[in-house]
Amino acid sequence: MKQLQAIIPIYVDNIGNAVQLYFNDFTTTNYCSLDCCIKKIARNQLIDITEAKKLIKKSLNITKNPPICFKNGTYCMIKVxxxxxxxxxxxxxxxxxxIEEIKTGHIILANNQKITTLESKKSIEEKIQKAKLARLLIDDYTTNLDILTK
Incomplete structure (x- = not known):
């Protein structure tokens, strides 16, 4: 089963913004912005990404770039x-x-792809911890949500 490992923004000459999608066994390019790509994935999985971001930002006290929790994984935003x-x-x-290995300057994914980053190892590790907390928060929120009693 193919699993999305990373979405990296790139700029393509004469076209504009695009994203490089890294899966466990291949890489492909999609000609849309990162935000558009995230919205498409959320729509496909029937997730209200705006409400999820609000909940995560408020609960974890994150001001910008909160982690994103999809059904197939938890994602954190890292400057590339x-x-x-x-x-x-x-x-x-x-x-x-x-994420297999974190070093200052790059991340190595499970498929041995090496992606350059502009953040320190400590900063990336903190973002991963917040992403894990966000996953616990979303899982707890969705299991305690009972639509029939409201």
Missing amino acids: RKPISKNDGSYGLFNIES
């Missing part, structure tokens, strides 16, 4: 490049279960 212009994506989305 300098923005080329205003509103240009510079953060990539990494599945925390598929």
Whole structure:
């Protein structure tokens, strides 16, 4: 079964923003922004990404770039490049279960793909911890949600 390991924003000449999708056995390019890609995945999995982000930001006291919890994994935002212009994506989305090794300057995924980052090892480890807490929060919230009693 293919599992999404990372979504990295790239810029393609004469086209514009795109994302590089890293799966466990292949890599592909999708010609849309990172936000658009996240919304498509959330829509596909019937997740209200806006409400999930609000809950995570409020509960974990995160001001920007909260972790994202999909049905197939928990993802954290890590800076991978300098923005080329205003509103240009510079953060990539990494599945925390598929990160094999963290070093300052790059991350090695489970499929041995090496992705360059602009954050320190300590900062990345803190983001992974917050992503794990976000997963626990979302799981707890969804199991305690009883629509029939309201």
